[in-house]
Amino acid sequence: MINEIEVIKTKNSKINEVDFSNLKFGSVFSDHMLECDFKDGKWQAPKVVPYAPISLDPAAKIFHYGQSVFEGMKAYKDADGNVLLFRPIDNVKRLNISSKRLAIPEIPENYFMDGLKTLLEVDEAWIPTQDGSSLYIRPFVFASGAGFHASPANEYKFIIATAPSGAYFSGEVRVLIEEKYSRSANGGVGYAKAGGNYAGQFYPTQLAIEKGYQQVIWTDDNTHEYIEEAGAMNIFVRINDTLITGPTSDRILDGITRKSIIELAESENINVEVRPLKVAEVVEAAKNGSLKEMFGAGTAAVISPISGFGYKGDDFELPKLEDTYASFLKKRITDIQTNKVEDPFGWRLQVK
Amino acid sequence: MINEIEVIKTKNSKINEVDFSNLKFGSVFSDHMLECDFKDGKWQAPKVVPYAPISLDPAAKIFHYGQSVFEGMKAYKDADGNVLLFRPIDNVKRLNISSKRLAIPEIPENYFMDGLKTLLEVDEAWIPTQDGSSLYIRPFVFASGAGFHASPANEYKFIIATAPSGAYFSGEVRVLIEEKYSRSANGGVGYAKAGGNYAGQFYPTQLAIEKGYQQVIWTDDNTHEYIEEAGAMNIFVRINDTLITGPTSDRILDGITRKSIIELAESENINVEVRPLKVAEVVEAAKNGSLKEMFGAGTAAVISPISGFGYKGDDFELPKLEDTYASFLKKRITDIQTNKVEDPFGWRLQVK
Structure with a gap:
């Protein structure tokens, strides 16, 4: 069922540095991310790669014209160790609705879903199990192509990064x-x-x-x-x-x-x-x-x-x-x- | 009058690759850029550095929450070789008006102006002199600080990049x-x-x-x-x-x-x-x-x-x-x- 997604694993897991009993929201990031580039008019094959800085031309349109969309999702692990998502197809569809309005090329649904499943497989140990915690999932797409002309970019990056997270708000x-x-x-x-x-x-x-x-x-x-x-x-x-x-x-x-x-x-x-x-x-x-x-x-x-x-x-x-x-x-x-x-x-x- | 701005010059000028008689708008970029970081609660000293890719955490807020502002300016060179700007202080003031609305820390006016003057000194040869051409100047500020929480970043980058440019529109x-x-x-x-x-x-x-x-x-x-x-x-x-x-x-x-x-x-x-x-x-x-x-x-x-x-x-x-x-x-x-x-x-x- 899952298309083969290339996986390049990190040699330096940071998981032992994380205090899973005391997680804030979206401030520590798992070892890997899904990365997929749009160039030459199409989305290239997604890959799971180590979570690492992204290098961009200073004229990349994301910096100038705000051409970006994102989603928010969560993965949970139940008592039996099953990994669960909540209505993920709705996130894929909404991401593409957002992309269309922002003149960003739409992602093939299987690139998103197969890529996410592979990412969760690789970083399964990052899914917290404490009550109220979850693995927050952040799919996002942004214009990486360069140029100062105020028009859509010709290159984009689609990334899914994840962050083991506690509650978003604390207090009233x-x-x-x-x-x-x-x-x-x-x-x-x-x-x-x-x-x-x-x-x-x-x-x-x-x-x-x-x-x-x-x-x-x-x-x-x-x-x-x-x-x-x-x-x-x-x-x-x-x-x-x-x-x-x-x-x-x-x-x-x-x-x-x-x-x-x-x-x-x-x-x-x-x-x-x-x-x-x-x-x-x-x-x-x-x-x-x-x-x-x-x-x-x-x-x-x-x-x-x-x-x-x-x-x-x-x-x-x-x-x-x-x-x-x-x-x-x-x-x-x-x-x-x-x-x-x-x-x-x-x-x-x-x-x- | 000009505060001392540190300059790190490129060893590989690209200027000989540029056809100055046939310039498009904003698609080739000069050898250097001004770079200035906001961290630890204040803007650090600006520097002129080689135009080069910017490395950012995948969770940098520019990718997720569109926290960015920019300006557009032009530099001209007259028949006597004088370098000219047009109402540049208005651009500085407007950049800060934009920044305030986007919850981005305002740039000290002298960082902007002294930095820009130094940049133009270093890349003076990039200012085109053909009729209808100019050096398009793009100051921009974006959220470089990381985190998935939907709130202002704690780190920002202010960059001025320039591009020798011809007309923006061609045809009617x-x-x-x-x-x-x-x-x-x-x-x-x-x-x-x-x-x-x-x-x-x-x-x-x-x-x-x-x-x-x-x-x-x-x-x-x-x-x-x-x-x-x-x-x-x-x-x-x-x-x-x-x-x-x-x-x-x-x-x-x-x-x-x-x-x-x-x-x-x-x-x-x-x-x-x-x-x-x-x-x-x-x-x-x-x-x-x-x-x-x-x-x-x-x-x-x-x-x-x-x-x-x-x-x-x-x-x-x-x-x-x-x-x-x-x-x-x-x-x-x-x-x-x-x-x-x-x-x-x-x-x-x-x-x-």
Whole structure:
């Protein structure tokens, strides 16, 4: 089934330097990476090579025109030593959707999947087994071809690197609903996992952090009346017993955790509404006590409960509930991911 | 006046391989570059070093989060061998405005200017003297620090590379007024020269090229009723004898060529209006014959006349005038840049 992928192994494993009981998020990297070059008009054969610096011409277009896309995935190891991925084909497809919008050539799906499987085989020992830990997988594609002309590059690199990781957030997350800055435009690249979408969030997020928040809730750029995303995550709001999230659009990422939560919640008879959500409705619900929960959803943090939010100078606290949708859904989804329960949805893919 | 900049010269100059009479835009690079690293919380001393590949960790944030900004400038050599820059301080200031929005540490102005002057001294022989040619200068800053956490990097590189260049566009430029895609959001990063702003334009531009146009005219993302930019340039429209360009905003780049044209035109008693410009007004003017000219304005192309435009399936031709504002203003501005005429504005800076 797996196409033969060439493997060049490192002679100097760093695995013994890593404290697996005390992992941060995405800051130590496994011994190998998958590398695949686009040149002469096509993707060349992918290879597993030692994780090592990349050498690029100073005129490589990634430095100048931000032509890059990425994905975020996780690999888990269950009690029996099986290696598991979560809906990986959705990541491949989304990477190519992003690539198309950024004028980057699409990756053959088997290059991605066979390459990833081989990489996980080679670096299997890097997959952490501690609760809450996983091997974070970062596939990315960027313009390596050189030139100062503002046009697509003629060469690209597709790389998959991995990082044994602990939790993305530590401590409570308070958010600021943004009134001035915005993340994406109608007709823009907001739905793509394009590098530039993230850099643009850093400064407004820094301003929010200076005010005592951890993340920004993005609103639409035209009116700032509608809630769009939470930092680099999709957002869910629970009013009474209904879970609400905005519809995907050309401004909003089609999150894999987001759609899994919708499906999971519906299968548990939680009422889910996918519809435009006004800031005013959330503020009103906070005031009248019907606002029960808010949480971000994404691969890195899975589900990240929000403890309170700021808006137009006022601060609102979320109630501290015993049984939250957030904790229930997070447990359900991570139990499926880590093979602690049955997977009625067919989301889990065992790769070893 | 110039702080001492360390210079490490190449042992293998490539200058004899370059055909200076047949230069494209930004595709051959001079022997040296300026390099400056931000680490341990500050910008280290800049150095002139041989133009050579840059080595980066695969987790460097430039690859993942598009944290990069750049500038475009040109150096000219006049008949007496003087080396000239055009409003370079404006580029330094704008680079730092862009950096601030992208959460990148700002460069000390003297690191930029002294570094650039030293670089031009070392690579003076690379400045072309043929009419229409110049040494294109590309200062850029990007996140070199590593990590998969979506937050600003802790290390950056500032580089100035140069490329002896001919014209940016060859042949006539027909443009498509965009109805679906857009370049920037209110509250976004459109006013910054951020890498990601450019990658997002490639795909819509490819679609326009497939339809027989060379560039896209960007409209506002909310209504698509207002004209914003032309490809990677600002845009001017001449209706009767009035030159119109949109006001700068958080969506529109504060172009140095743009503001020079406004000042130059006004000094020549050309009526200039800086105001929002509706697509409908341009279409109406094309229909009733009052639309005389459209042109893009930017450092790379200086002034790029537009020969016609498409909008909602219709095509409109611009008249072929004898004496255009575009050619008059382009000659005035390049004559000032290359020291063929007096510079009453104080724009030219002689660096040697």
